[in-house]
Amino acid sequence: MNNTRSVQALFKPFAIGNMTLSNRIVMAPMTRQFSPDGVPSLDMASYYRRRAENGVGLIVTEGTVINHPDSSSQDNVPHIYGEAALEGWANIVAAVHEAGGRIIPQIWHMGTRGNVGDYSESEIVAIIQAFAQAAVEAKRLGFDGIELHGAHGYLIDQFFWEKTNPRTDRFGGDMVARTRFAVEVIEACRRAVGRDFPIVLRFSQWKGDDYTAKLAETPVLLEQFLGPLVDAGVDMFHCSTRRFWEPEFEGSDLNLAGWTKKLTGKPTITVGSVGLDGEFMSLLTEGKGAGNTKIDGLIERLEREEFDLVAVGRALLADPAWAKKIRDGRTDELIPITAEALKTLH
Template identity: 80%
Template sequence: MTNSNSVQALFQPFSTKNMTLSNRIVMAPMTRQFSPEGVPGDDVAAYYRRRAENGVGLIVTEGTIINHPDSSNQENVPHFYGEEALKGWANVAAEVHKAGGRIIPQIWHMGARGHVGDYTEEDIAAIVEAFAQAAADAKRIGFDGIELHGAHGYLIDQFFWEQTNPRTDRYGGDMVERTRFAVEVIEACRRAVGPDFPIVLRFSQWKGSDYSAKLATTPAELEQFLAPLTDAGVDVFHCSTRRFWEPEFEGSDLNLAGWTKKLTGKPTITVGSVGLDSEFMALLTEGKGAGIANIDGLLEKLERGEFDLVAIGRALLADPAWASKIHDGRIDELTPFSPDALRTLY
């Protein structure tokens, strides 16, 4: 199924700022709603530690919400504020570190109930400060960096996309002007954590309400979009796609992560149905599982340097030992993904 020499591309060290990873495998953020009243318990720590023990280089936590009244509309999604929740997250980070892994929280605001035009500039300033406080707390309690969730139609992405950003002030306008909110969030987080703490930004073309949506329809537009975010202080771009193997633009085999690296010079994370034979919308729309798929194409792209890191979602949710099994060539022992994996604490 895979060439042993090619597989070694996944198991090379990687460094950015003051964070060094043992390999290129990233656990993708996956919402699970197992934190009653927003507080992650020992079971959550065990869940993440199990992946670190089995060779995942970097864990990106499930989305954790910032301290703002509109930041969540789901019960039992973990908070990243408040004494009890932060104590729980400190324990998660410590357990992952004991297992030899690295971990960053995904910091999240789910978005405006109406549209981003409903926020006053005072509201926006308060949200920016809440992101910065979460970043400062992440550093204080022992995390290795942060990821800002700017994808999938959530708040930061609502500012990015013209369909959800009708503002006529400095937070609206053309593609570059619509990055202003994200730029302010990134800059505030950078001030909060200092120059050496990694900041990852996850972004996507597709939206939860429109899988065919595009922020940028050409490489030139993508370069315009990414430039202010890079200048603001993003260290790594996490480029969310539904299928990692699909080219982003006509005339090139590069996917979104490949184009982003080419245009910015920054390290990138690719993601999208890695190791599975169906993309994740089949799960959301039809409740389907997924079989195991060949990763040779992924490894070839990684070897060519098109991107730097590979995020694994459902395959790693179903099988905590995915990384170690791939490393050891135990392909026949991989566990297929089923929807039941979402309902377990495994």
């Protein structure tokens, strides 16, 4: 179909480390709480396999928590430790690979309810080791890389912020000094998995209670913040924003993923309200409607290599075949994103 030409940038291969993707579409990590006692079910293997066999280039799993007492406040989020949970993940990895897909776990510590000053240095070291052990298990199970969750007010992000990190030791201080915990997590994971196993870091400026928050108010400060993380061994940044089309700083159209790639030279994943509904996505192939600038902007930015991959969340929850339908120009067949559609999670 002629109208598929406009989306070809989404369907070019991409390689990072020892991982090669068939296209630029990423399934964003989305917590669903379908893992009783932290154990991924057989249904989860089918859930992820369906997205892989329908053309998603890379799946980032829902957040999967490390082996630390504070790592989760929810009973039904998956673990990445313990024999039963690891066996469940092994089944999921096998199912995705059999369908021709690639998959990485999002490794997660949900954080402390107070501030990170409550942790002793010995406990911080133990948490770092737990992240590294999760990375070891991910590689052993056959995952294609890992993503560290450093966004949205969770533990790694709590160390980044002055309000939640009052520490005066090596894990606290100014904005650059407050990257120290993340740096040591990244370094420990890198030692655990080797040079070519991709490490992705997800980070955000916004917080759950403040969508306008900025950790780095200017590009200069963002560069200072990202530098230690690059040096520690991050291969790619997953730049969490609520709307991909919004500029990160005044005076430039670049979004957070665009600025991060420009400042670091590292590949980036953009994310934020891609594929909100069938009408929205039809603009990709039909080139019409009031929202045309936003959609064309996504493709144009990808073609200009402002970022490298595009993460899609709710649209892929509602419709496992979203990527294939977009590729084939079948936007009229997209399953609308309704509360009922999201409940089925087929």
